[in-house]
Amino acid sequence: QSIGCDDYLGSDKVIDKCGICGGDNTACKVVSGVFKHTLTNLGYHKIVEIPEGATKINITEMSKSNNYLALRSRSGRSIINGNWAIDRPGRYEGGGTMFTYRRPNEISSTAGESFLADGPTNEVLDVYMIHQQPNPGIHYEYIIPGDNVISPQLLAHRRPGEPLNGQLGMPESTSHEDEDLHRETDILTGQSAGTFPVIQPGRFPSHQPENQVPAMQPSRQNREHNWKQVGKTECTTTCGKGSQYPIFHCVNRITHEEVPEGYCDSSTKPIPEEEACNLFPCPAFWDIGEWSECSKTCGLGMQHRQILCRQIYANRTLTVQQYRCQHLEKPDTTSTCQLKICSEWQIRTEWTSCSVPCGVGQRTRDVKCVSNLGDIVDDEECNMKLRPNDIENCDMGPCAKSWFLTEWSDRCSAECGDGIRTRSVVCMTNHISSLPLEGCGNNRPLETTPCNNGPCAGKVEWFAGGWTQCSTECGSGTQQREVICVRKTEGNFDVLNPYECSHLEKPPSQQSCYLKPCGSKWFHTEWSTCSKSCEGGFRVREVRCLSDDMAASTQCDPQLKPEEKEPCNTQDCVPEIDENCKDKYYNCNVVVQARLCVYTYYKTACCASCTRVANRQSGFLGRR
Numbered sequence: 001q002s003i004g005c006d007d008y009l010g011s012d013k014v015i016d017k018c019g020i021c022g023g024d025n026t027a028c029k030v031v032s033g034v035f036k037h038t039l040t041n042l043g044y045h046k047i048v049e050i051p052e053g054a055t056k057i058n059i060t061e062m063s064k065s066n067n068y069l070a071l072r073s074r075s076g077r078s079i080i081n082g083n084w085a086i087d088r089p090g091r092y093e094g095g096g097t098m099f100t101y102r103r104p105n106e107i108s109s110t111a112g113e114s115f116l117a118d119g120p121t122n123e124v125l126d127v128y129m130i131h132q133q134p135n136p137g138i139h140y141e142y143i144i145p146g147d148n149v150i151s152p153q154l155l156a157h158r159r160p161g162e163p164l165n166g167q168l169g170m171p172e173s174t175s176h177e178d179e180d181l182h183r184e185t186d187i188l189t190g191q192s193a194g195t196f197p198v199i200q201p202g203r204f205p206s207h208q209p210e211n212q213v214p215a216m217q218p219s220r221q222n223r224e225h226n227w228k229q230v231g232k233t234e235c236t237t238t239c240g241k242g243s244q245y246p247i248f249h250c251v252n253r254i255t256h257e258e259v260p261e262g263y264c265d266s267s268t269k270p271i272p273e274e275e276a277c278n279l280f281p282c283p284a285f286w287d288i289g290e291w292s293e294c295s296k297t298c299g300l301g302m303q304h305r306q307i308l309c310r311q312i313y314a315n316r317t318l319t320v321q322q323y324r325c326q327h328l329e330k331p332d333t334t335s336t337c338q339l340k341i342c343s344e345w346q347i348r349t350e351w352t353s354c355s356v357p358c359g360v361g362q363r364t365r366d367v368k369c370v371s372n373l374g375d376i377v378d379d380e381e382c383n384m385k386l387r388p389n390d391i392e393n394c395d396m397g398p399c400a401k402s403w404f405l406t407e408w409s410d411r412c413s414a415e416c417g418d419g420i421r422t423r424s425v426v427c428m429t430n431h432i433s434s435l436p437l438e439g440c441g442n443n444r445p446l447e448t449t450p451c452n453n454g455p456c457a458g459k460v461e462w463f464a465g466g467w468t469q470c471s472t473e474c475g476s477g478t479q480q481r482e483v484i485c486v487r488k489t490e491g492n493f494d495v496l497n498p499y500e501c502s503h504l505e506k507p508p509s510q511q512s513c514y515l516k517p518c519g520s521k522w523f524h525t526e527w528s529t530c531s532k533s534c535e536g537g538f539r540v541r542e543v544r545c546l547s548d549d550m551a552a553s554t555q556c557d558p559q560l561k562p563e564e565k566e567p568c569n570t571q572d573c574v575p576e577i578d579e580n581c582k583d584k585y586y587n588c589n590v591v592v593q594a595r596l597c598v599y600t601y602y603k604t605a606c607c608a609s610c611t612r613v614a615n616r617q618s619g620f621l622g623r624r
Contacts, residue, residue, distance in 0.1 A: 018145060018146075019055055019145070027145060027146045029143065029146065030141065030143050031140075031142055031144060032139070032141035032142075034139050035048060035129075035135070037135065042131055042132060043130065044129070045131050046128055049124060050121060050125040051124055052121055053122075054144050055120045055145075056141070056142060057142040058114070058139075059115040059138065059139075060113075061111075061112025062138065062139055063110060064104070064109065064110050064111060064112050065132075065134075068113065069128070070082060071092075071094060072126050074124040080099065085308070086289075088287050088310075088317075094125065095117075096121055096122030096123065097120065097121055098118075099116065101113070102115075115127070127140065223264075225251065225259055226251065226253055226264060227248045227249070227251075227268065228248065228249060229247065229248055230258075232244045232246055237277075237278055237315075238282075239281065239312075241276055241314045241315075242276070242278045243275065243277065244274075244275055245273070245274060246272050247272070250264035281312075281313050282311060282312045284310065284320055284325045285309075285311070286309060286325055287307070287308045287309070288307060289305045289306035291305045294337040294338070296337075296338075297339060297340075298338075298341060298342035299338060301339075302336060303335055304334050306333070307333050342372075342383075343369050343370060343371045343381045344382060345367060345383075346370045347366070347388055348368050349365050349366040350365060351392075354394035358399035360393055362391055363391070363394045364390055364391045365391075366390065367390040369382035401427055402542065403444065404425070404524060404525055404546075406424040407423060410473070411468075411469045412451035412452070412453055413451070413471045413478060414453060414465075414481070414482065419453065419480050420449065420471060422472055424523070425444060426546075427444075428544070461501060461504060462484070462485060462507055463484050463485075464483045464507040465482035466481060468480045468481060470514075472513075472515070472518075474518035474519070475517065477512070477513050478511065478513060479511050479513045481509055483506060521545070521556065523543070523545075525542045525543075527541050528540050530568035530569045533573075534572060535569075535571075535573050536567060536570045537567070543561060543562050543563075580607075581607040581608055582607060588609040588610075591606045597613060
């Protein structure tokens with residue numbers, strides 16, 4: 001059968017989270033929270049107070065940071081990370097319990113550091129944070145007992161049959177010298193949690209059943225054997241205060257020879273008392289901390305570690321002055337490090353063409369961050385301050401502007417008499433570089449031109465003829481009609497001076513018209529100047545397809561596109577003949593052969609011969 005937490009065979013009682021044997025988890029209270037305050041000043045900042053009697057203590061930083069947790073008793077004694085000295089991770093005794101201080105690996109882990117303890121505490125403890133960077137949040141949790149709850153500390157010292165929370169009565173035979181009174185006080189309420197006797201191990205009297213009479217033991221003088229100390233156990237440590245216990249054997253009172261223990265009364269065997277041993281301090285040693293993260297994610301950086309002079313005494317590791325470790329060579333506190341070779345910027349392409357043919361535009365190129373293995377990686381892995389530009393402005397010079405025109409409309413605005421034909425005119429940027437770099441100017445081409453389809457017949461008074469067809473087949477145009485002052489005669493109409501009809505309201509002779517949207521039409525500029533004055537040159541103009549709102553379009557009929565280039569000045573070059581230019585000598589051919597035409601005298605004396613040679617040479621160079 002199993003033994004329960006009450007040390008009775010066959011008992012199924014277990015200790016609950018409150019530390020109560022056979023409890024139902026209702027005799028305690030869980031206190032938890034998160035410290036998220038924003039701190040500004042560097043140094044120690046109090047986070048939470050751990051009351052006396054707290055158990056299951058957990059103080060954990062919510063994520064890794066450059067801050068440190070610290071623990072101090074209410075009396076001012078530093079337990080962990082006090083006086084600006086950072087302790088190594090490990091186990092530290094304080095407040096009547098053992099705290100486990102954890103600081104995960106600084107390079108591979110993202111978890112924060114923590115304090116853990118089972119408790120219970122026997123005094124009030126204060127938790128601090130050594131603030132050096134923004135607070136990531138500190139989670140704290142502990143359990144405190146309720147009123148009239150037995151202290152979990154009693155469980156560690158209780159022996160079978162010992163009083164537990166009123167389950168057994170206290171033996172009247174126990175003297176005050178053999179009992180230890182312990183009182184737990186609730187820090188939050190200030191109420192006493194009760195006083196419970198704690199019987200020291202080995203001093204608890206045997207409980208006999210009421211119906212059994214204890215066997216009579218012979219007096220000390222009548223015993224033939226008794227207990228004798230024959231030595232001590234080995235010291236638990238070689239230095240720094242250890243412990244050892246006396247060893248008792250059963251011996252003959254007269255001969256002092258050792259005999260089996262059964263010859264001696266076990267109830268009279270002395271209880272071994274702990275004795276201190278090897279009280280001299282252990283040699284000091286250098287306590288080496290873990291390396292910090294490398295100061296750079298790539299390339300050569302630095303990393304640091306903490307080196308403390310420590311000494312062990314009474315099962316505690318203490319930080320001491322560094323001169324005590326002077327007999328040892330001190331390890332380095334800094335070291336160079338390199339996680340990997342840094343990536344670098346590479347320009348992968350040349351600059352593109354400017355985004356505009358004239359004016360100010362932009363051009364781009366491809367810039368990538370490339371690792372030392374040649375792979376393209378995220379830009380953050382390269383130094384952003386050294387990143388080459390991948391876009392810049394480009395100036396292609398001022399833009400030229402020209403008048404763009406449509407063809408004249410096919411229809412005259414009047415069916416008879418005088419009318420007009422129209423065309424559209426718009427000033428736009430010209431992309432042909434051979435044209436002058438200037439604006440359209442004030443010489444706007446005409447948008448109307450007169451037309452006449454023959455005389456019209458007259459009518460009575462103000463005679464208004466019918467409206468002509470719209471001047472354009474599409475888009476906005478105008479309509480005309482003839483309005484004349486006439487007088488009706490027998491079978492005829494006489495046209496009068498308009499003054500004769502001035503007393504009458506004259507009908508309008510022109511109005512706007514709009515048959516349908518034009519859609520896209522071809523527009524072109526005027527022809528440029530011919531590239532040569534003779535022997536065949538060419539001239540150019542720009543042609544564009546524009547919609548009704550004068551935006552570029554692709555809906556024009558390609559077969560109707562006007563020519564953008566045509567030949568001009570195809571006639572031969574004929575030198576101008578000067579009647580006064582004649583040869584004065586018969587042998588001017590000798591002057592030409594001797595190349596004397598460069599001199600003014602011979603150029604005048606042999607004018608005709610020198611001119612022919614000059615024209616022949618200019619024509620040859622022109623053809624080349």
